[in-house]
Amino acid sequence: MKSPIISYTILFFGVFALSTSAIFVKLADAPATITAFYRLLFATIMLMPFLFINKKNLIELFSLTKKQWGYGLLSGLFLAAHYVLWFESLNYTSVASSTVIVTLQPLFSIAGGFFLFKEKFSKGALMGCIIAISGSVIIAWQDFQISGSALFGDILAFIAAGLITAYFFVGQHARKKLSLVSYSVISYGSSALFLSFFAFSQQISFTDYSGQTWMYFIGLAFIATILGQTIFNWLLKWLSATVISMSILVETIGTCILAYFILNEVISFQQGIGIIIILLGLTLFLLQPRIHK
Template sequence: MKGKQFILLILGVLFLSSSAIFVKLAAAPPEVTAFYRMLFSTAMLLPFALGDHRIREEISSFNRKKLGLIFVGGILLAVHYILWFQSLDYTSVASSTVIVTLQPLFAVIGGYYLYQERLNNKALIGILIAIMGCFIIGYRDMQLSTTALIGDILALIAAAVITVYFFIGQSTRKHSGLIAYSVLSYGSSAIFLLIYCLITRSNLTHYSAETWLYLLALALFATIMGQTIFNFLIRWLSTTVISMAILGEVIGTCLLGYIFLNEGISINQFIGITIILIGQAVFIWFSGDK
């Protein structure tokens, strides 16, 4: 992995970590928050796409197969948000977040069958160490009940869905520009989420100025400066590497919660953060993506 790519990974994780903070601060239902996150993100990138004739020509040159894959990716991103947010109605935030971090396991399996990617045993141990750190952070809040089990299953499916989203990106981004890919992906995600909000009759308009500000910040920081960085890097890095980096979101969320929400960092969180960092270091060192 090159130095610039490593720095971008860290920045992407940091900005993506702000997602939980702004979602918590915004007084809007999860599906509405997700919709405006994608809508505002699309609106922020659209002027760059419309204002550059090369990007317009690139989009118009996409064949049906590529457009279809990108649109499917956008829909999967929306489904990920719906499932993950819905899981929070059944289980704890910690439990849901920890289960979503099982994403690297799906990435390893998918990478093996789709791209014949093979990791050595030491890199796999790094993945398991990092995931163990995530579980240490959230184990105290995990629940053992039928209701919680439903939430955990939804979170697990959400982890699988977002992994497929990155695999689609790994395939289509190799021959697509960042802006063109992101605008189409975020735009299709916003359309799907709008349909979902209309079906569920969610309130789309009556919110405070503060909530609108948080929704804009969510789009700017978590998506444009977070998710889009991963869309950029997926052209050169594998889904497994991206997934391992995103485990750092658990760390970033804890740190940002401490800074902006005055949420203390417990001993188990500190230990979990340390173990995640060790696992990520082991993975990066032995994965061959150095």
């Protein structure tokens, strides 16, 4: 994609769609593993018609090498672990703080991008990253003063941030040779499979949920995953995992606003300051040129 403006516009649309994720999870009356399972299962089902309608996608799927299947399955494993830990963190801490911590992906992605893809960034870009991350820390800092359980939730979200960064790096490599639909179906489908095994091991019910919760599962699949996560998978062909991870910091802002209107979670003065700092840092980062190897 030649135009960075179009790329960034689509990227931020995806980030806004992803902002609904924590809201749906909080509203769904189901264990974290089941919520993650149905999110990815329904997303896979929604993508299947595009797989079968386009013969090129089918031919590609059946001609994949073992290495390509391996990358797809590995991304599914990372995604499954990410969702379980993140959704579980929402049982211990606030939506805003959990989302803030889980979007600290640039801490992992800048280091990984440097060592894996030889990506280099200007001092201005690194400064923008530090500023944006400091805004996230300001938002979540109050949890360190609330309780041990809130802090435990933050730790789970932090580990989830590392896992989703690994998922994006695998995707950045795999998407160079795989189409969007093929990669997403393999990734989401294998992730749902891993989650089903985990749910069976925990003896969790797959069906005993209210009609509202089923609607939240569908909302997670279509809005947060198809319109959010899948857009990121598509953009990995043109944007690096580091740029996408940085942009996902904006998810914090969308989630805070949605949590205020839907869950009646108050946006404190401290969180407001953090949001402004995130926007300033992200703007500085995106305006800086990348230095390639």
